[in-house]
Amino acid sequence: MIRRYKRFLFDAELESGELITGFCPNTGSMRGLTTPGSTCYLTQHTGGTRKYRHALELVEADDTLVGINTARPNLLVEDAIDAGLIGSLGTYAERMREQKYGINSRIDILLRDHEKGLAYVEVKNVHFRRSPGLAEFPDSVTSRGAKHLEELGDMVEAGHRAIMVYLIQRADVDRFSLCRGLDPVYAAAFDRAMKRGVEACAIRCKITSDEIRAESLVAVEEAGLNSVI
Structure with a gap:
């Protein structure tokens, strides 16, 4: 890694020196993930108009x-x-992606079942770690994330299930908590969501240079947590 800039770009030196x-x-x-000189792994695309x-x-x-690829968590x-890692969510008859809901929003995963009704699943990518073994979210202020928590609460009050899933793309952690100091507004929105009946969990991934795989649930260190059933 040489540098990351303009949000969407990075410069790097390949093994060949290019x-x-x-x-x-x-x-x-x-x-914590853009330090110059860090080893990074890339995908390479050939052809097309990229x-x-x-x-x-x-x-x-x-x-x-x-x-770090935020396009992967929903699929993971x-x-x-x-795999049955998230409570009863695997028992719903239908699964849909990116469905409109709330105020100009799209839910990452919508589950539907004739008997169970609707379950709204919001996914957040987590890769921030400051203390050994502890993953945290967010790593910066996210007003959009707070909005999603409010809308999940609205879905619960409308009679549906709503689940917040934190997908941790690193394997050196066994616990998760909110980074309240970096974004107290998001933390307050999370607390309100839990009081309204939103469920939450955190999943750790196993990562190699060839594979990223959802591995197991980890403990969420938050008071008032509604664990996914």
């Missing part, structure tokens, strides 16, 4: 691999649902 500019599929701060052939996928930080959570 200097390249690539696409960064993460608009967040990526706090402006940049390379995309950033993994970064080595704190002696572990960290997934679907895999976790299929």
Whole structure:
């Protein structure tokens, strides 16, 4: 890694010594993951009309691999649902992606069942770690994230289920908590959502240079948590 800039771009030096500019599929701060000189892993695209052939996928930080591609968590959570890792979510008859709901929003995963009704599943990518073993979210202020928590609460009050899933793309953690100091507004929205009946869980991924796989639930260290049933 040489640098990451303009949110969507990064410069890197390949093993061959070639200097390249690539696409960064993460608009967040990526706090702690953009240190110059860090080893990173890229996907390479050939053909088509892409402006940049390379995309950033993994970064080595704190002696572990960290997934930064925010296009992957929804699919990883679907895999976790299929594997039975998230309560009863795998028992719903239908699953849909990116369905409109709330005020000008789209839910990541919508589950529907004749007997169980609707379950709204919102997914957040997590890759921030400051203390050993503890993953935190968010790593910067996210007014959009707070809005999603409010809308999940609205769905519960309308008679549906709503689930907040934090997908942790690093394997060196066994606990999760909110980063309240970085975004107290988001933390307050989370607390309100729990009081309104929104459920929440955190899933850790196993990551190698060849594979990212949802592995297991980890403890969520938040008072008033409604665990996914």
